[in-house]
Amino acid sequence: MGDKQHQARMEQARKDLHTLALEHGIRHPQVLRQSVKLDALINEYIDCQAADDEKHLQRDQ
Numbered sequence: 167m168g169d170k171q172h173q174a175r176m177e178q179a180r181k182d183l184h185t186l187a188l189e190h191g192i193r194h195p196q197v198l199r200q201s202v203k204l205d206a207l208i209n210e211y212i213d214c215q216a217a218d219d220e221k222h223l224q225r226d227q
Contacts, residue, residue, distance in 0.1 A: 172211045179204040 183200045190197055 169214075172207070172214065176204065176207045176211060179207050 179200065183197065183204055186194070186197045186200050
């Protein structure tokens with residue numbers, strides 16, 4: 167998945183989280199599930215960035 171796609175998915179998940187929190191309150195199970203989804207997307211993005219950085223370092227050596 168491309169960098170822009172990751173960012174778009176994270177932004178949509180963030181917006182969904184915000185909307186759910188406003189509708190249901192911060193402790194509602196739906197809000198907590200959405201927060202976990204957003205966390206997973208962020209971790210996936212970070213992992214991809216780290217892998218890309220590693221590839222660049224290996225290529226430059």
